[in-house]
Amino acid sequence: MAKLTKLDDIVSLCKRRGFIFQSSEIYGGLASCYDYGPLGVELKNNVKKAWWKNVVQIRDDVVGLDCSILMHPMVWKASGHADKFADLIAECKKCNTRTRVDHLKDKDADQAAEHTEHVDIDAAQAQSHDLTGKVCPKCGVVGQFTEPMPFKLMFETQMGANIDDSMTMHLRPETAQGIFANFRNVLDTARVKIPFGIAQIGKSFRNEVTTKAFIFRTREFEQAELEFFCEPGTDDEWFEHWKEARFNWYLDHGIKKENLRFREHDADELAHYAKGCVDVEYKFPFGSGDWQELEGVANRTDFDLRQHQRGMRTLNKWYESDGDISKIELADEAEEYFKGPLSYFDDQQKRRYIPYVIEPSAGIDRSALAFLVDAYDEEEVRGETRNLLRFHPALAPVKVAVFPLVKKEGMPEIARNICNDFKKYFNAFYDQKGAIGRRYRRQDEAGTPYCITIDGQTLEDKTVTLRDRDSMEQTRIPTDQLLTQIREKLGM
RNA sequence: GCGGGCGUAGCUCAGUGGUAGAGCGUCACGUUGCCAACGUGAAUGUCGUGAGUUCAAAUCUCAUCGCCCGCUCCA
Numbered sequence: 001m002a003k004l005t006k007l008d009d010i011v012s013l014c015k016r017r018g019f020i021f022q023s024s025e026i027y028g029g030l031a032s033c034y035d036y037g038p039l040g041v042e043l044k045n046n047v048k049k050a051w052w053k054n055v056v057q058i059r060d061d062v063v064g065l066d067c068s069i070l071m072h073p074m075v076w077k078a079s080g081h082a083d084k085f086a087d088l089i090a091e092c093k094k095c096n097t098r099t100r101v102d103h104l105k106d107k108d109a110d111q112a113a114e115h116t117e118h119v120d121i122d123a124a125q126a127q128s129h130d131l132t133g134k135v136c137p138k139c140g141v142v143g144q145f146t147e148p149m150p151f152k153l154m155f156e157t158q159m160g161a162n163i164d165d166s167m168t169m170h171l172r173p174e175t176a177q178g179i180f181a182n183f184r185n186v187l188d189t190a191r192v193k194i195p196f197g198i199a200q201i202g203k204s205f206r207n208e209v210t211t212k213a214f215i216f217r218t219r220e221f222e223q224a225e226l227e228f229f230c231e232p233g234t235d236d237e238w239f240e241h242w243k244e245a246r247f248n249w250y251l252d253h254g255i256k257k258e259n260l261r262f263r264e265h266d267a268d269e270l271a272h273y274a275k276g277c278v279d280v281e282y283k284f285p286f287g288s289g290d291w292q293e294l295e296g297v298a299n300r301t302d303f304d305l306r307q308h309q310r311g312m313r314t315l316n317k318w319y320e321s322d323g324d325i326s327k328i329e330l331a332d333e334a335e336e337y338f339k340g341p342l343s344y345f346d347d348q349q350k351r352r353y354i355p356y357v358i359e360p361s362a363g364i365d366r367s368a369l370a371f372l373v374d375a376y377d378e379e380e381v382r383g384e385t386r387n388l389l390r391f392h393p394a395l396a397p398v399k400v401a402v403f404p405l406v407k408k409e410g411m412p413e414i415a416r417n418i419c420n421d422f423k424k425y426f427n428a429f430y431d432q433k434g435a436i437g438r439r440y441r442r443q444d445e446a447g448t449p450y451c452i453t454i455d456g457q458t459l460e461d462k463t464v465t466l467r468d469r470d471s472m473e474q475t476r477i478p479t480d481q482l483l484t485q486i487r488e489k490l491g492m
Numbered sequence: 493g494c495g496g497g498c499g500u501a502g503c504u505c506a507g508u509g510g511u512a513g514a515g516c517g518u519c520a521c522g523u524u525g526c527c528a529a530c531g532u533g534a535a536u537g538u539c540g541u542g543a544g545u546u547c548a549a550a551u552c553u554c555a556u557c558g559c560c561c562g563c564u565c566c567a
Contacts, residue, residue, distance in 0.1 A: 028556090438527080
C-alpha cells in the first residue's frame with residue numbers, strides 16, 4: 001500500500017473534493033482559519049456524533065451540556081486564565097529567537113531552564129527584567145535582548161453596543177470552565193450521582209504564538225471535552241478508565257494501531273491544575289513524521305471547583321473594581337471549603353466533599369485530520385492509481401451512493417427511489433452521470449463505503465449490485481433485503 | 493518572530509519583457525454498458541494583492557497577504 005507522506009497531498013485532496021478550504025480565500029486567505037466544505041462538514045459532524053455517542057449516549061453516567069462562548073469575566077479570573085494565560089517574551093537581537101523571559105538562563109547557571117507557569121502579565125511587566133546576564137538558548141549570545149513584550153493568549157472582544165460603557169470580554173480558551181460553572185445546575189436538575197460526567201463540544205479560541213500545519217493548530221478550534229467528577233481517592237482508577245476508553249475510541253473508528261500512542265507528561269510539564277496527564281498522540285505526516293497530540297487526558301483534581309468557590313466569594317470586589325479583573329485578587333479559600341457551594345453531598349457516606357475531575361479533552365479538528373490522513377490510501381489497479389479514503393462507516397460523509405448503470409430503461413427511476421429510501425436513515429448520494437467506473441472511483445475518493453448499481457438484471461430479477469469500497473468486490477442483493485443488509489453493514 | 497521554499501484554470505504544473513497554455517478534472521451531446529473507456533463540443537484566469545520601472549510586466553524591483561518546511565512557541 002502506498003503511504004502518504006506529505007501534508008500537501010492531503011491539503012490538495014481536501015480542496016479538490018470539498019473537505020476543507022482556506023478561510024476568506026477570495027481575499028487572499030486569513031492565516032490559521034479554515035472552512036469545512038460539503039464533504040468536510042459531514043466528516044466533522046460525524047466525528048462529533050461518534051464522540052458524543054461514545055462518551056454521552058451509550059453511558060448512564062455522563063450527561064451533555066452546551067455553554068455560551070462568552071462567560072462572566074470572573075470565570076477566567078477564578079480559573080487562572082486571566083492571570084496566567086499570557087507570556088512575557090523577549091527576542092534575541094542577534095539571531096531573532098524569541099524566548100519566554102522566565103525561561104532564560106543566567107550565563108553562569110548550569111541547570112536547564114525550568115518549565116514554569118504562564119505569568120501574571122501586569123505584575124511581570126511591572127517588575128524590571130534585567131536580561132543583561134541572560135543567555136540566548138539558540139546562539140549563546142549574552143544580554144542582547146529586546147524589551148520583554150507581552151503575549152496575550154486569550155481573544156478579547158467588547159460586550160455592549162455603547163462603546164463607552166462596553167465591557168471587555170474574552171472568548172473562552174477552553175470549554176471546560178462552562179462545565180464547572182454549571183456543575184451545581186446539573187447536580188440539582190439531572191438526578192446524577194457521583195461518579196458522573198458532563199460533556200460538551202464547542203468552539204474555543206487561543207491566540208497561539210504560532211499556528212501550525214493546516215488545521216492541526218489553529219486559533220479558532222473545536223473541542224470535545226468531558227469533565228468526569230469522582231470521589232477523591234477513586235481518581236486514579238477513573239483516570240485509567242478514561243485513558244483506555246479514549247484510546248480505544250480512535251482505534252474503533254479506524255485509526256491504525258501503529259499510528260497511535262500514549263505519551264505521559266513529565267511532572268515539570270504538568271499544567272498548574274493537573275495531578276497527572278497523558279496525551280493520545282497520532283503520527284501525523286508533517287514535520288519529520290512527528291507524533292502530535294490528539295487529545296489530553298488529565299487529572300484536574302478538585303482545583304477548578306475550589307477556584308470557582310473562591311471566585312464566588314470575590315464577586316463584591318469585582319463590582320467595586322468597576323469590572324477590572326486585573327485590579328482584584330481572588331478571595332482566600334474558606335476554611336471549610338469542602339462544604340462550600342460547589343461541594344457534593346454523598347448520601348450513602350453522609351459526608352461532603354469537592355469531587356476530583358478527570359478530563360479527556362479532544363481536538364475535533366485535529367481528530368478529523370487524523371481520520372482523513374489515516375484513511376487515505378493509494379493502490380495500483382490495472383496500472384492506474386486508485387485514490388481512496390477508507391473511512392469507518394460511522395465517519396464516512398456519504399454512506400451509500402446509488403447509480404443506474406445507464407440513463408434509460410427505467411433504471412434512473414428505480415435508483416432514485418432506492419436512494420430516497422436510504423436518505424431516511426443515512427446520507428445517500430445519487431449519481432447518473434458518466435461511466436460507471438468513474439462514478440465508483442469518485443466515491444472512493446470521497447470515502448463512501450458502498451455503491452449500489454441498478455442494471456439490466458435488476459429489471460428481470462429485482463436484484464442490485466452492491467460494490468464494496470475497500471475490496472472493490474461486487475455482490476448481488478435482492479431489492480427487498482437491501483435496506484436491512486446495508487444498515488447492518490453500516491451499523492446504523 | 494526568524495531562516496528557507498513557494499503562489500499562473502477546480503487540481504498538478506509549463507510559460508525569463510511582446511496575443512495566457514497543457515494534462516487531469518468539470519459540464520453538454522452521442523456512443524458504450526461494471527471499475528478513472530471513446531468521440532465531438534463547451535465553460536472556467538483580478539497570473540495571490542498593491543505600487544514602481546518600461547512603449548509593453550505572469551516575467552524585473554519593492555511592499556504586502558497566504559501556504560509548506562525548519563527553528564521558536566504551545567497554559
